[in-house]
Amino acid sequence: MSADKKTIYIADAHNFLHRNYHALPKLSTSQGLEVGALYGFVRWLVKLVEEKKPHYVAVCFDSRGGSTKRKKMFSDYKAHRKPVDEALLTQLQLAREVVSGMGLKVFAVQGIEADDIIGFIAKKSVAEGADAVLATSDKDALQLLNEHIKLWPAGAAKESLKGPDYVKEKFNIAQKYLTDYLAIVGDSSDNVPGVAGLGPKTAAELINNFGYLEDIIKEAKAGNPKIKKGAAQKIIDNEAVAILSKQLVTLDENIPMDFTLEDAVFSPPAPAKLSELFAKYEFKNLLSAFDSARPKNTPEGELFSQDTEIKQGISFNEVVNKIKDKMFIQTDENFVLISADSQTCCLEELDNLTQEELLKIEELANNKQILKISYDVKFTLRALDVTPKEIINCFDVRLAAYSLNPGADIGFKALAAQYLDVIIEPKDEKEFLTLQNQYIWSLKEVLERDLKEKDQFKIFNELELPLITVLLAMEEIGVLVDKAWLENFSKTLEGEIAAIQNDINKDAQREINVNSPKQLGALLFDQLKLPSVKKTKTGYSTDEEVLQQLVNLHPIVKKILEYRSNAKLKSTYVDNLIMLADGNSRVHTYLDQTGTVTGRLSSSSPNLQNIPIRTPKGRMLRRAFVAEGGKTLLSVDYSQIDLRLLAHESQDSVLVNAFKEGGDIHTKTAAEVFGVMREMVSDEMRSSAKAINFGIIYGQGPMGLSQNLNISVREAKEYIDNYFAVYKGVREWIDKNIALARERGYVKTLLGHIRYLPEFKMGSGHMASFAQRAAINTIVQGGSADVIKKAMADIFNHYKGTEVKMLLQVHDELIFELPEKNLLKEAAVIKNKMEHTIELKVPLLAEAKTGVNWYEMEKLKL
Known part of the structure; x- marks a missing residue:
């Protein structure tokens, strides 16, 4: 690839967004809109523009809907793919607007896959005298590689571009035979069938001996001794499937699209427009895009790098002596880190802390003049066995992030990515604690600012933070349990479980593993011929919902439910409580x-x-x-x-007055909904009214209420309508x-x-x-x-x-x-x-x- 030639960068948007969605933290905006995958993709596009300074960029998207050519060829094409998560689907839809807003060109054609568009644009660009760089990890793009078209699999700055030899490295075949190779081995991700029974090694051998798929088929039919009989028969039996598979994996060069290089010219937007776009999705750290400025929300002079090492020779006492009005303290499974600033810290094994050090930590925790910053204050102090005497003066980063958005990913790595534009990839526990110290100080400032801006600081500071001390004290005290009673109860349950198992075996006329859905399915639906309510990928469903629907059809179903109930009670609760009780028989x-x-x-x-x-x-x-x-x-x-x-x-007014008057609210509701005097309300009416009262809170509709009360949907709707006729407010x-x-x-x-x-x-x-x-x-x-x-x-x-x-x-x-x-x-x-x-x-x-x-x-x- 010549250095003096013009180059077009062609990005596979779906490929990047899918990878980011599953690899990066699930970041959300303050409105709760998940944008983690979109943020990762946009972040990469910004770096592409800043570092490569491209003149031409094409960002290719799959069709938004409708049949593709391959789907018409093979109806099961991509049929086994799981439905796209709603959160990812939303980000795929948003990506086009964001890409266009960045001044980059979006290319998409109804009914055409992004892979075909990438190939089409790459070849058209080369024909106009340009080189092409394909930013994708999709293996189908490898068939395009030549002297002028190179692959950039991960789009990483330090990653070298891949040419045709890359195919030889990966699959041990010449690049020109890639579609033949894929036609034989198939592609499970796209549900391309390939030749059943032939794997990568055999496919490579066949290609290296005979070349193209058509030649391999010809030699197999001719009985060439270089092809094993079993493999030859599989090729002959699957000839049509193999040829179809090759058509499916071959990129389509004939697509209804006009393109010239000038269509992909990158036109940087006005800074104000870009800022408005990124602010919409709260990409705060990208507002300085297309220049080398640091993120706007990081403190002045703060340098962010994962290369920071713990300064050597810093002892526990030296760090403690540096602490004036704030400190960072955090534990993990084996270590504790204490620091007075982001640059120096003391990292020690929990088991090696001396009594004097533990007492000093307790003294610091109880010092109201010192702010304790932590990612999880309660977890940390509990690990150190420190219970503050008073409400602790602290700032909990995890709790602050939760207060800003309780539905978002509040893992430390996610917070660093969302608020500081930093991707943290620690190699071990010690490095992770060190990186937390490096970034926690800035996170604290950013989160505190956002809490104030979003009117969450008061409740965070006056309710949630003080509650940490309350909960820590409750956990430290624990609840006393009677271990002897639990042990006797466990033995009783064990005997009952064994007796029920014997009854089930007698009814089944053979030994049944009640914990095996497969054996239960065979017993209930094959042997006893009970109606199958629901199936799973592996067979009959025997979950509790299914069994409850069958409970009146055969006595064995009730016994299975009782067996499960006793077994769960014993293992999940009784035995677990015995195991978790401490030496003083308290459970924490x-x-x-x-x-x-x-x-x-x-x-x-x-x-x-x-x-x-x-x-x-x-x-x-x-x-x-x-x-x-x-x-x-x-x-x-x-x-x-x-x-x-x-x-x-x-x-x-009706509900407020009902509570002011006192008495049973469910009886009052029943009287209103069913139009009877309170004295005439039956237990069944009251039970129905209770279900309606709480169903309203949970947003339950007629269908849910009908299932709950075992009545018709029409009756349930009538109950709800009557309720709202009374409680109009x-x-x-x-x-x-x-x-x-x-x-x-x-x-x-x-x-x-x-x-x-x-x-x-x-x-x-x-x-x-x-x-x-x-x-x-x-x-x-x-x-x-x-x-x-x-x-x-x-x-x-x-x-x-x-x-x-x-x-x-x-x-x-x-x-x-x-x-x-x-x-x-x-x-x-x-x-x-x-x-x-x-x-x-x-x-x-x-x-x-x-x-x-x-x-x-x-x-x-x-």
């Missing part, structure tokens, strides 16, 4: 502030929010959670908080907030937490329906989460340093351990604080229960 769950998009806390290792309560045995498991001697457990649970939030937000509020969410792209909770809903703009009816449900659900459930988090902080501050310990939060319930002698007094205080933590338009009510364990609890009259 992990409470995560970033685990849900609605703002609710989640629990893991073990998940104590998900202790089963739908079955008698599941509920009995709560018997294992006990109080220490002389103490009792106290549970204080908000009463119907989600419905009260709905009344507060909607200001529906709720209907108006739902419609108003869905419209507002669609317009803004987000919703906010009671205290101001934000959730973006990009699904509204994904062009799919299914995704738009999801967004409508999520909008209402987030406002209500997110508001409930706001209330209980505020209550937790208030109660923690009131009781810090006392014998009243908050142990667990399970959705709308708080569980405490406290001296039995102080029960009535403290229960009244806690109940009062929960009911008055936030003033709503309806009363907030909480119910208190107590007991020696979580199962045997009695209501307290306060």
Whole structure:
């Protein structure tokens, strides 16, 4: 490729976007629109323009729809490909606008694949005296390579261009035979069949001996002894398929498109226009595109490089002595890093920390004058076994990113890419911690600025950050479990599981592995001839939904469900609790502030929010959670908080008055919906009304309600229509907030937490329906989460340093351990604080229960 010739760069847009989508962090805009793949592609285009300074650029896209020539030739062409993810599809659609806005030329033809357009443009350009560089990793492009057309597989600056010899290196054949090679081996990604039973090694041997596919077929038919009989027969049997496969993999030179080099001239846009375009998708770090300026949001003088090494000779004490008003502290599985700035740090193994060093870390953690910056403060302090005495002064980068967009990827690598234009690829744990120190300081500044700009800083600073200390204290205390009772319960379940297994074997007249979907499928649908409800790629589906539909058709189905229920209860909960209990028989769950998009806390290792309560045995498991001697457990649970939030937000007069009057809200709803006196409401009516009340919050429609209540869709629609006829204000509020969410792209909770809903703009009816449900659900459930988090902080501050310990939060319930002698007094205080933590338009009510364990609890009259 001559250096003095003009060169056209031809980019395969779909190839880049697909690779970026699966390789890069899933970045999102502040509106929740996923743009990670698009950002990676645009970032590469910017570097191409800056580094190569091309005169000609062609960015090629696949057809937006319609049949391609290959699809007409072979209806199963690309038939096995999974549907494109909605998020990627959206970015593919956005890419054309962005590319054009950058001054680059978009080339796409209806019904024509990008590969064919690339080949067409490359050959036309060479005919006009230019060289062509193909930026793609698609192997079909290799057939184009020659003296003037080169491949740039990854588009990396340091990567050399590949010529025809590259085909020899990869496939051990001359480049001119590539389509013959692909015709024999096929292409699973495009569902090109090839010759069944012949692999790459045989294909290369055949080509090196005989050349083109047509010649190989001719020699196979002639019985050439150089071709093994088995291979020859496969070639003869698959002759038509092989020829078709060659046609499918050969790029089409005859496409309906006019092209000259001047059509691909790069015309840089005005800086203002480019800035406006990149600002639209929040590509903040590319606003300085087409020049060598540093990213605009990085601090002055900050140098970003992955080549930074830990300065040698920096000891723990030297770093600590440098700490004045802020520090960075972060642990991983084996190491802890402490620093006073981005350039110097101390990195030590957790197991090698001395007692003096641990005490110093605890002193720093409790020093209110020092800001503790971390990617995950709670995880770090828990790993160091440090529990602050007071609310810790900290800035948690992970929590800040979550507060800005709870639906986005908040992994450190994703944040570095999104906010600092840095791709982090550490080789080990130590280097990752060092890189975190290098970038965390700038991330803190950028995130803090964005929190203030997006009106999220106050709730982050005054609710979420203080809650870290509350949760850390709860995790450190843990919950006491009765290990002896758990061990006995495990043995009981084990015996019951064995007995059920014997019953199933007798009914099946053979031994059945109940944990094998394949064996169950054969038993239920082949042997017992039960109707097949659903199939998977590997056979019959035997999931719980399927079995529930079959439960009345044969007694064995009920036994299978009971077996699974007992087995899950034993392994997932009972045995897990025994294993996770510490030496003092306490279980320490992990409470995560970033685990849900609605703002609710989640629990893991073990998940104590998900202790089963739908079955008698599941509920009995709560018997294992006990109080220490002389103490009792106290549970204080908000009463119907989600419905009260709905009344507060909607200001529906009927619903508000119902709560102000008191009494059972589900009975009142049943009386209104079914048009009867409250005294005439049956248990079935109340149950239906309860399903409707909560179904409204979850955005449930007639279909969902009909399945829930086992009634017809027509009846379910009638119930919902009756509900909205009574609660007109709720209907108006739902419609108003869905419209507002669609317009803004987000919703906010009671205290101001934000959730973006990009699904509204994904062009799919299914995704738009999801967004409508999520909008209402987030406002209500997110508001409930706001209330209980505020209550937790208030109660923690009131009781810090006392014998009243908050142990667990399970959705709308708080569980405490406290001296039995102080029960009535403290229960009244806690109940009062929960009911008055936030003033709503309806009363907030909480119910208190107590007991020696979580199962045997009695209501307290306060």
